[in-house]
Amino acid sequence: MFKHTFSLLALSFLLTVQLAAQTVQKPGTASITGRVILKGEPAAGASVGLQPQQTSAGGAPGFPDRSKYSRTKTDAEGRFSFSSLNAGQYRIVALAPGFVSADDLQLAGGKLVNLADGENLENVELRLKPGAVITGRVTDPVGNPVVEKTVQLSKMDTRGNFVRFGVGYQSLTTDDRGVYRVHSLPAGKYKISLGYSQQDGFRPEISRQYYVKTFHPNVIDEKEAKIIELRDGSEATDIDIKIVEAKKTYDVFGRVIEAATGQPVVGVRIGQMPVQPTGNVSGGVMTAMASMPTDTQGDFHLQGLTSGKYLLFADSRFDSVAADFYSDQTPVEINESDVVGVEIRAHRGGSISGVAVVEGTNDPAILKQLTSLNLNLIYRASNESSSGRNARPAANGTFRLRGLKPGKADIRAFTPAEGLKQIRIEHNGAPVTDGFDIQAGENLTNVRVVFGYGTAAIRGQLKIIGGVLPEGVQVTAITVKLLGGSASNFNVAVDSRGQFLVKNLTAGEYEVKPFAFSMNRTPEIAALLDQINKTAQRVTVGSGETPAEITVDLSRKENDR
Amino acid sequence: MKAFITVFSLLLLGGIALAQAKPETTISGKVLLDDGQPASGAHLEINSVGLRQNRRSESVECDETGGFKLTGLAPGSYSIEVAAPGYVTDEATARRVYRPGETVTIHLVKGGVVTGKITDSAGEPLVNAKVKLQRLRDLNGNRVRNGDTSFLGDDFHTDDRGIYRAFGLLPGVYVVGVDGETGERWLGSENEAPTYYPSTTRDAAMELTVRPGDEHSSIDIRFRGDAGRAISGTVTGTFESSQPFNRPGLTLLNAATKEPVASSSPNQNNAFVLFGIPDGEYELFARQIGRREENSAGSLPLRVSVKGADVTGLSLRLMPYASISGRVVIESAKPGEAKCDPQAKLSVEEILLRHKSELRNPRTLNALLGDIDEAIRPTAPDEKGEFTLRQLEPDAYRIETDLPGENWFVRSMTLPAVGAAKNKTDAARSPITLKAGEKLTGLEITLAEGAASLSGRVTPKPGGNLPSRLRVHLIPAETTASDDVLRYRETVIEKNGSFEFKHLAPGKYLMLARSSSDTESNSQRPAAFDSTERTKLRKEAEAANQQLELLPCQHVKDHVLRF
DSSP states (O other), X not given: OXXXXXXXXXXXXXXXXXXXXXXXXXXXXXXXXXXXXXXXXXXXXOEEEEEEOSOOTTSOTTOOOGGGOEEEEOOTTSEEEEEEEOSEEEEEEEXXXXXXXXXXXXXXXXXXXXXXXXXXXXXXXXXXXXXXXXXXXXXXXXXXXXXXXXXXXXXXXXXXXXXXXXXXXXXXXXXXXXXXXXXXXXXXXEEEEESBOGGGOSOSSOOSEEEBOEETTTBSSGGGSOOEEEOTTOEEOOOOEEOOOEEEOEEEEEEEEETTTOOBOOSOEEEEEEEOTTSOBOSOOBOGGGSOOOOTTOEEEEEEEOSEEEEEEEXXXXXXXXXXXXXXXXXXXXXXXOEEEXXXXXXXXXXXXXXXXXXXXXXXXXXXXXXXXXXXXXXXXXXXXXGOEEEOOOTTSEEEEEEEOSXXXXXXXXXXXXXXXXXXXXETTEEOOSOEEEOTTOEEEEEEEEEEOOOEEEEEEEEEESSOOOTTEEEEEEEEEETTSOOOOEEEEOOTTSEEEEEEEOSEEEEEEEEEEEXXXXXXXXXXXXXXXXXXXXXXXXXXXXXXXXXXXXXXXXXXX | OHHHHHHHHHXXXXXXXXXXXXXXXXXXXXXEOTTSOBOTTOEEEEEEESOSSOOOEEEEEOOTTSEEEEOSOOSSEEEEEEEBTTEEEOHHHHHOXXXXXXXXXXXXXXXXXXXXXXXXTTSOBXXXXXXXXXXXXXXXXXXXXXXXXXXXXXXXXXXXXXXXXXXXXXXXXXXXXXXXXXXXXXXXXXXXXOEXXXXXXXXXXXXXXXXXXOEEOOOOEEOOOOBOEEEEEEEESOOOOOSGGGSOEEEEEETTTOOEEEEEOOOTTSEEEEEEXXXXXXXXXXEXXXXXXXXXXXXXXXXXXXXXXXXXXXXEEOEEOEEEEEEEEEOOOOTTOOOSOTTOOOOGGGOEEEEEEOOOOSSSHHHHHTTOGGGSOOBOOOTTSEEEEEEEOSEEEEEEEEOSSSSEEEXXXXXXXXXXXSSOEEXXXXXXXEOTTOEEEEEEEEEEEOOEEEEEEEEOOTTOOOOSSEEEEEEEOSGGGTTOGXXXXXXXXXXXXXXXXXXXXXXXXXXXXXEOXXXXXXXXXXXXXXXXXXXXXXXXXXXXXXXXEEOTTOEEEEEEEEO
């Protein structure tokens, strides 16, 4: 039998130390065992990592506790085991740089499982195969090496489309000789390029010139790009890219004034949204942090923009100085030269102030969670994402959202899967059921955002029947929403067995729906995602754990055609 | 006729007197590569120095002649970083401070390259291993600061063949280490200590000298996987903050070389742990910088010995930092006194102040990192001349000034009178002592116009040689000034025997060239801070009898001083 040996480090079980200094957790009673398989054979001495995914109740959300990660190595039969585990969600991943998962694309790698107390999960198989390599050299139009710039890969999917392919945890940048090397790639057909094209959205760096996106070997049109075919463990060398053209960037000069008074607005940054030739606003908002705030005359100077159409606006989300203002979106077109004299008109916005409170508990540790939540005001109109504002409740729960544009918007707190949940919003004592309709300059007060901390839970199972999900489509989460009030919805992860657990719920009627995702959004896939994401299930939660089952029937779609 | 001429002259004079130069707002210049070629397309970034918030960070690209122009700059001091692919700024440029109105030439040198293969103890390539290039000193032998809140030194990762290529390296002396961490970077650290080139522990690591354009290949390391230990404990005295960048941080330094070894942040219960620490001697400290820097606190360094076992139960107490606030005052010119340059106007924001510790307290970070010049961040006054030097440990301090232009000198530094004393305290003569958390106010730094400058060379006795390390001292000749520490100056001569003094108070000076021991660096404590040393200096200088008078606004060049 051919066995692969990973002799990275000594053949022994290594576990990180659980420190006495931290809050002591009782050793758990669950366990996970399995095998690492390489090229069909058990892999001895392979490193396997176990990563608890959620912090315990009362902990600061968003700060993964890496000291709880542990590692172990497979034995001579390729077996690994983790024991004395507490209930919770874990990710199990084979740590084998240079190798890739032989299972179909698992987003973020590894297997996700929800463990219950005392559960002994067995036969977790992590299959690996050797990754492939692409390497080459990038040169500019005069033949000099292109140094410290990033290459981009796209990989062909089952329908023949090339979709952007991301590689984790390695450098895609060229070195001082212009040489790049991308490794640990799954077998398949690839195209490689370097440079910028307006369809990519905003550029990652600001400079006086940029390289026009060029595909190997030296073409701008993606259809003419040479396809690089990789097999397991193969190495494609001399995949050079000769940049065809470097183009100039331009500057925009202008002023932000308050429309009502003509006075300059000082200290506000300028946001840019590129507008595609088709008229769609795409690529998201250019990080407004990249620009200097307006000076005492209200003047601004944007640098490094490529030719094209943009919508500029005064973005006061990041600075407190101009936080009361919002502005109109101002169209600007750059046509191979600098643009001067742009005037952005700003207005004093409305505000919403009130208090965030917790119902159902007086535990100070839980009440403390309020101050780390972000209350987000989100506009319903799809092109107003940058008009949204957020605020953090102060220690006494009070908050104020300001600089609000007129329009219909909702307040949503993004809460982690464990911990406080937004259950209700009240204005002047009455429940808010359909968001806020903010009028120009209106100051709404006496708003209560109510959070609950319950002890009920939903333990659910997602089933997919009537077919298999196409390549690249995955159900990664379940969206949960409390019905009947202005609650915020939130997501919980669903593990590789389709199981999910929603905790800290207060009693009420909930809706659970799958959240399906794909990197490749062809119209067919978009329709499928839509259909899956509409498969809602109602669950009535009382106390304790309520079971739920969501069934997605893929065969139904075919019949509807 | 007469009347007309008189009026005309009056108008002319009036015109000149009224013509106030507008403050300069531009720094321009050229960037050249090491072969003299223009660095066309090089990327310049300019940052404000000395301000509490980085108010200005702007970038500009050089044109085909390597030229650049940074405009719209507010009065202040700036540092310039230049990046051209494969090139780095030379040492002189990296340390320099620039002010609006200056024209500069910046030289880039070729970055160094270090490449090699990393294997595990069985000889198999280690893929995606983190290789750390830790710069210890620059090519002049000066220790360099690598930041104290993260494990810095450039790091690069190995590819699927176990090969790494570190490029764009600043010239200097390095050690190369590979971390225990392999595989995906977001996993927690293993309990393994790093291995250094050529496959040893840190104390036996070989130093690598990287000169501009050097390429060192085959810098291979076989990772040993030595067991590292965990250091853990708690931090007390932290303040609540929900912002990630205001959270407290801990840093572990190698006690001998002061390199950062590991860093971490305590969890919500104020407990911390550092993994993978090899046996050895360390200094551990914690610090928390508040959003407004007013509520910043730090712990004193704690000596930690790791000898074959985890170290637990440590306790670090954060104590509020002290600060010194004050004002820069510009002495108005006395009637009849000519100004050096009527057109020039001092923008007080262009001054930089640095606190220098007297190193009285050996258990401070000042004492640990004191010989690293760059360790002290300067402070600039605001437009009213007000300043606050922050984040000071309990210690004794002297204030150093960095003045723009050539026309200004420091007349005095005073603190308000203490107790029954009538006169203000001379803050230049005696150091300023601060207790933990003390917020001292009222430091007044008075500047006057009319500074002189002096440059020249030291020549050996006929037939003799100059010793390898020579210091030139300026001592005020007037006996009334014998305790005016600000009038005493000293500097180490350059290799060619040359020296330069700027921002000198006009007056009579005695000059003395004295050999200093080889261990002294240019940033050592000036002899004049000590009254016994001052007396000694005067005696020797009077014996050497080399006098010089400097008039206001006089700039003496090519002065010859005999050794």
